[in-house]
Amino acid sequence: MTVMDAAALRRALADRLAEGGFLRSEPWRAAVEAVPRHEFLRGGFFEQAEGSGPTAWRPVPADERGWLERCYADESLVTQIAGTIVPGDIRGEILRAPTSSSTMPNLVVRMLEDLQVEDWHRVLEIGTGTGYSTGLLCHRLGDDLVTSMEVDPEVSRRAGASLGACGYFPELVVGDGLAGHKNGAPYDRLIATCGVLELPYTWIEQTKPGGIVLATLCGWLYSSELARLTVGDDGVAQGRFLGGQISFMLARPQLPPPLGTLPDLQTGKERAARLGADVLDDWDARFVAQLAAPRAQRISLTFDDRTERVVLDVEAGAWAALAQDGEHWTVRQGGPVHLWDEIEEHLLRWRADGAPTLDRFEILVTPEAQRITWPKA
Structure with missing residues (x-):
């Protein structure tokens, strides 16, 4: 060089x-x-290790061919894994999550x-x-x-x-x-x-x-x-x-807590869902859902005959499990609050207001609270 x-x-x-x-x-x-x-x-x-899942990583040392050019590529470069591990610590691959990057x-x-x-x-x-x-x-x-x-x-x-x-x-x-x-x-x-x-x-x-x-x-x-x-x-x-x-x-x-042992998802009250879990595949809709449930996480569980999409607030002990049957979705909910009810309410109100894009949202921060709002239709 x-x-x-x-x-x-x-x-x-x-x-x-x-x-x-x-x-x-x-x-x-x-x-x-x-x-x-x-x-x-x-x-x-x-x-990311070739052909691996999103948390399998291999080190690229500074003496590896192409390292300098990669440093000036327009990409994020992971520099630390699992809170302490740097590239020089590893030979081979590591299956842990990144914690620092350029x-x-x-x-x-x-x-x-x-x-x-x-x-x-x-x-x-x-x-x-x-x-x-x-x-x-x-x-x-x-x-x-x-x-x-x-x-x-x-x-x-x-x-x-x-x-x-x-x-x-x-x-x-x-x-x-x-x-x-x-x-x-x-x-x-x-x-x-x-x-x-x-x-x-x-x-x-x-x-x-x-x-x-x-x-x-x-x-x-x-x-x-x-x-x-x-x-x-x-x-x-x-x-x-x-x-x-x-x-x-x-x-x-502010990292999310471990999921731990999942609740019994076969319990809880079941109803027809007004919105299916696939609504969360959209970036803007997912952001709106977070306003209703900022500490909820989502996972997918596959059983022998079906796949369920689960939204879970570990700290509150609340959960919602959604399953699809053709064009229809059902939801079962448990815990002290009904997560999917709150998410649906926010998303339907946002849609009724014309589903404004996120760059039209406003944020206000006072000593007491943070408030995020979108323009009305």
Whole structure:
């Protein structure tokens, strides 16, 4: 590898991002062309093992043929598995879930553009990860204006080493990003590179009036949207979703609980379903369903003669099992609340209002609560 090779790859990446409409301004283009993404991937990355399920991964070390070119592909690259395992720890394959990654460049750049920074803005980044996006912020604003938080000490340490190798020295904080970093507040901008079930009010408190918070809202049904909110003088933040089916790993404290032993799905009250479980295959509909049941998870169970789609809230002990017979669906429900009743109510009301797209939804965050609404028909 030569410096010329890497520089050419950065320019080519910038060209692709600009052509795709993700890179829209000269300062961020200069950052993409200057910050070497491969320096943040020196430890290698994981790729999905060929012919495997979605959680089987093999390491790609930095000396493997094609590694450098992959570093500048517009794809997310997994850098940690199961909370502690990095590529150098593995020979062969691992059947565990990813816990840290280098986000695909088009999403990194799109979010930085959407953050609407000015030269003098102080930024708090939640989720340092590899440090690549932190490096882009440092190039754009200067080290002194960038603070980045990471919950995992080892991930933060590796990011710090990579940033230092590139000549960037922002303030790196190890801690729970959901609590923000009060000592450095207030900030002009706050950006989160992890998904959250609810936007923490601490982020609003730590952002100046007129400042912007950019974060991805999601639930355990795994539909998510990027929200941009402006903080008001009264401490209330308001904004909208920006669209585009943005997806991030959830903040670790908000990961769903293990399913554990399933309830007896043959019990409960059965009725004809007004909506079938296939409605959740649609991204927008699934997001609306999450507003009704943000802590519900979904699984499929196959029996000898049928398949059932199950929605389950482990903490509440509530569940709904749906089965299809031709064009008709039935649902059995158990627990203290009827999950499918609530999901159907939300979805039917949304449809009655014309099924507006998620970029028309509005979000309001107060000290007491978060509220997401859609326009009426």
